[in-house]
Each structure stands twice: as C-alpha cells, then as structure tokens.
Amino acid sequence: MEDEFAFISNITPKRSYQKTLVRGIGDDAAVYSGTQNMDEVVCVDTMVEGVHFRRDTLSPFQIGKKGLAINISDLAAMGAVPTYYLVSIAVPAAWTEGELTDLYKGMDELAKKYQMDLIGGDTVSTKDALVLTVTAIGIVEKGRARFRDQARAGDRLFVTGYVGSSAAGLDLLFEKSLDGVFTEQEQSLVKAHQEPKPHIEEGRLLATSSKRIALNDVSDGVASEAHELAESSGVRIVIEAGALPIHEAMEKYSRQRQIDLALFGGEDFVLIGTAQEEDVKQLQVIFHKKGLRFQVIGFVEEGEPSVWLKEEGQLKKIEKHGYNHFQKRG
C-alpha cells in the first residue's frame, strides 16, 4: 500500500442502506441513531494470518468475506438483524493494494446481501501477519435476544446445518492448497470452510417464532459450543452421535473421523441451541417450510454442567477441547 489516505478513500462506500445512519466514514467516529423498541447488538472477532487463514487456504476476497461472515454469525446467534460494521486492518508490506481491494470486495458482497453499511475502521501497518478485526452491529426486538443461559432440563438440543464440513475442507486445503484439484464433493467441503454462510434467517426465526431458546453459533466445534450452553445454563447436555448432520461428501471418512470433525473441528458457523420439545415440533415445521435445516442432535438434563456423547447406547463424557487459541488441539 502506497498511501493510507488514498486507500481509505477507495474503500469508502458510495451508498448507504441503513436509514438510521447519521455520519459514516470520514469523521472521528460514526454516528447512527437508535431504533425504537429495538436493542442494539454488537460483537467483534479477529482473523489472523497463520491462525485463522493462510495465503494457501483463503484468497484475499475470501478472507474479507469470512471476516465479516464470522461476525454476522455471532449476530445470528443473538437473533439480531445486521445493520453496520467497522473494520480494523493491520497490513504487512507483502500485501498489495489490489489484494486489499479484493479483501474489501469480499466484505462488500456480504454487506450488500445483509444491507450492512461500513461505517468506520482503522488502517495500520504491521511486520509480518495480516490481522483483520471486524466489529458488527445489529438490532433485535427488545426482550428477544437469544442467550446461552436459557437451556433447561427436558429441552432438545438442535443445530441448523451440517457440522464438521469446514474442518474437513480445511484438511483438504492443507493437503492440496488453494489451487489444488478437488472433486465436486471435496469442493463443497472446501467451500464450507472458505465461504461459510451466516445463519441470519435461522436466527431470526428462532428469535421471533418461539418462546424460550438458548442459542450459540458453532465457531469452535459442537463440543465446545455445547459446553458453553451447559456452563451458562447450569445443565448437562447429551449429544447423540447418530443424529449429527454430516455432509454426504464426508461419507467415505470413517465414522470416528466424521464425529471428531463435527465435535472438535469448528468454523461451521451454523447455530446450536436448545428449545422445549413442543416448540421444537413447531420450529421443525417452520424451518421445513422455508427450506432450512433444523436437526435435533440431543437433549438437556439436570446435573453438573457437562457434555456427553451417546453412541450405540454408550455414554461418554466429552471434554471442552474444541478450538482453543492457547491449547494444543486434543
């Protein structure tokens, strides 16, 4: 990059979607007005070169797109509608302005889909790895945000999509790299890793059509997210191995590997939650009508906060070893 200021001017949006926007990029801070009867929802997640992606696993366009997607996913897990985002980027010298423009194009593609306005950020240089931090903002009807502490004994545990696909795709990318030759089946796993689709529509259905729902998104793996639900709610969660929705492209993998990828792989960015049995029946009908996936994968019991895997009648306690930045993968 030659000039920070010219770059900022290039990535400044020429249009805006949100009516509440008062002042976007170009001042000391952005200003937007609150919406009546809505709560504001805000989250931030970072992607680091070498940790969340490598130059041979994601293209610049995909880095941008995924950087925004993982944040939209956290909004989805709260039941929110996305509105705004801010981008902080630390750029090493090796990155060209063209690559950075592509990265922003990736974000812009998703922003357009969800009508989100880019309203600010920060651009700095760094020594070796690119760091992309996105802050996402959304709104949800007052009292409707979905929390992790709402699971109760007797609830069913559900997910809104395939689990394990992203980690399987990442393994394929490690094996063959970005421009490797993939079969059609492998390609669907690789795509799941590179361009996860945030489950906003699913989150909105869960926020608006039912009563009590605990909700989280799958960034670190089903086991880790189930632990978060169990710990927040003070319950015991049982996952039924046979019910985990595994993509058909993983059929040729051993059963053990499929389950490991689903439980400990992560980055699927589907939603995982719990709801009462009678609400689950309604939700299954609603999701089915919209062509969306809603799969019951277990249940909630009273007991010490813990997660168990039920496989062929046997119960096995599973530890919280999903993705953890400061631990070796178990």
Ligand SMILES: Nc1ncnc2c1ncn2[C@@H]1O[C@H](COP(=O)(O)OP(=O)(O)O)[C@@H](O)[C@H]1O
């Ligand atoms: N360095 C930090 N400073 C303050 N809050 C943090 C920090 N890291 C994580 N959090 C908060 O801890 C909670 C869990 O974070 P995280 O596991 O990253 O959530 P998620 O998996 O949904 O992205 C969130 O409320 C997040 O905002």
Ligand SMILES: Cc1ncc(C[n+]2csc(CCOP(=O)(O)OP(=O)(O)O)c2C)c(N)n1
């Ligand atoms: C090059 C590379 N190595 C490893 C991974 C796997 N990986 C990196 S971070 C992560 C978990 C999700 O990231 P995190 O920052 O914990 O997301 P959050 O829970 O905060 O949403 C996984 C599975 C990857 N995507 N790319």
Ligand SMILES: [Mg+2]
């Ligand atoms: Mg996070």
Ligand SMILES: [Mg+2]
């Ligand atoms: Mg989350």
Ligand SMILES: [Mg+2]
């Ligand atoms: Mg997250």
